[in-house]
Amino acid sequence: MSLRLLKxxxxxxxxxxxxxxxxxxxxxxxGVAGPFSGPNATxxxxxxxxxxxxAADINAAGGIKGEKIKLVQGDDAxxxxxxxxxxxxxxxxxxxxxxVGHFCSSSTMPASEVYDEAGIIAITPGSTNPQITERxxxxxxxxxxxxxxxxxxxxxxxxxTLKAKKIAVIHDKDTYxxxxxxxxxxxxxxxxxxxxxxxxxxxxxxxxxxxxxxxxSVNPDVVYFGGCHPEAGPLVRQMREQGVKAKFFSGDxxxxxxxxxxxxGPQYTTGVLMTFGNDPRQIPEGKAVIAxxxxxxxxxxxxxxxxYASIQAIAAAFNATGGKDSAKASEWLKSHDVDTVMxxxxxxxxxxxxxxxxxxxxxxxKGKYHQL
Numbered sequence: 001m002s003l004r005l006l007k008x009x010x011x012x013x014x015x016x017x018x019x020x021x022x023x024x025x026x027x028x029x030x031g032v033a034g035p036f037s038g039p040n041a042t043x044x045x046x047x048x049x050x051x052x053x054x055a056a057d058i059n060a061a062g063g064i065k066g067e068k069i070k071l072v073q074g075d076d077a078x079x080x081x082x083x084x085x086x087x088x089x090x091x092x093x094x095x096x097x098x099x100v101g102h103f104c105s106s107s108t109m110p111a112s113e114v115y116d117e118a119g120i121i122a123i124t125p126g127s128t129n130p131q132i133t134e135r136x137x138x139x140x141x142x143x144x145x146x147x148x149x150x151x152x153x154x155x156x157x158x159x160x161t162l163k164a165k166k167i168a169v170i171h172d173k174d175t176y177x178x179x180x181x182x183x184x185x186x187x188x189x190x191x192x193x194x195x196x197x198x199x200x201x202x203x204x205x206x207x208x209x210x211x212x213x214x215x216x217s218v219n220p221d222v223v224y225f226g227g228c229h230p231e232a233g234p235l236v237r238q239m240r241e242q243g244v245k246a247k248f249f250s251g252d253x254x255x256x257x258x259x260x261x262x263x264x265g266p267q268y269t270t271g272v273l274m275t276f277g278n279d280p281r282q283i284p285e286g287k288a289v290i291a292x293x294x295x296x297x298x299x300x301x302x303x304x305x306x307x308y309a310s311i312q313a314i315a316a317a318f319n320a321t322g323g324k325d326s327a328k329a330s331e332w333l334k335s336h337d338v339d340t341v342m343x344x345x346x347x348x349x350x351x352x353x354x355x356x357x358x359x360x361x362x363x364x365x366k367g368k369y370h371q372l
Contacts, residue, residue: 031073064318076101144277165221277306285342
């Protein structure tokens with residue numbers, strides 16, 4: 001007989017006991033959302049590995065107020081409509097207390113509206129479009145910088161270090177890619193340099209020979225690309241095959257060794273430049289965690305440690321505020337520093353990091369990237 005059909009005091013006592021036992025061993029469910037399928041799945045894998053290791057380490061140390069972190073995965077494939085479906089499922093079915101995600105800015109933008117309406121804290125390890133934190137959402141944070149910071153670094157490097165006079169600007173028409181390209185272009189224009197070309201390509205395409213022919217016709221010193229590795233790889237290869245020797249410069253969405261695979265080998269990616277945060281693998285606070293990853297045979301490149309740090313920030317806020325109240329956790333994060341695997345982090349009232357640390361990297365002939 002179901003307990004809910006019993007009317008006796010004993011039944012009430014049993015229900016109370018079961019309820020207490022359940023709450024004492026409840027999980028704090030955190031969603032990890034990003035591209036776990038499709039051409040950008042490497043970044044979803046980085047997110048998941050980082051979050052999983054963080055959850056395991058935090059749980060081993062006692063969890064959040066004695067409760068264990070349970071992760072659930074949401075695959076948006078970097079598609080905005082799918083991201084909204086994922087967000088609704090995480091909120092309505094998985095009943096998440098927080099979300100680490102998404103990756104592509106075009107996914108984070110609509111998904112964050114779902115989390116905002118539900119009053120759930122969300123930290124994106126990798127979405128850099130400025131508008132993500134410009135919409136007055138109290139529970140939206142990021143563990144990375146913004147494109148209007150990244151683009152400035154790239155533009156100044158092209159003008160001051162590379163001494164470029166002729167710069168072609170190419171983007172992938174996506175919220176992230178075009179936003180990054182426009183940020184770099186705006187800084188170039190501000191400094192009196194007009195781009196010799198401004199063109200868009202479509203995500204998913206592989207044949208860029210017609211575009212490369214147009215690039216060759218303007219003979220640029222630098223080709224600046226706003227987009228990700230699935231398109232950056234074939235584009236730089238086809239540039240080299242057509243004899244275009246211009247420097248190739250892009251952003252944080254090519255920070256994966258899969259760029260080399262997409263290009264067809266290091267002979268095409270040697271010398272490619274990109275902006276990304278200070279290499280978190282070089283930060284002393286992360287030494288022990290990095291060793292764990294490497295012992296398991298995984299190199300924590302790209303956004304792995306950004307995801308780990310995002311879980312740490314959520315756990316710190318929930319621990320400090322006594323539970324899983326997102327409003328309290330968000331207010332706490334905006335007024336307190338958090339020690340993370342990437343060093344001490346602090347956020348402003350918008351949810352942006354108070355300190356952005358973009359620097360320039362270069363790819364070598366072994367298919368590895370190094371900070372300059």
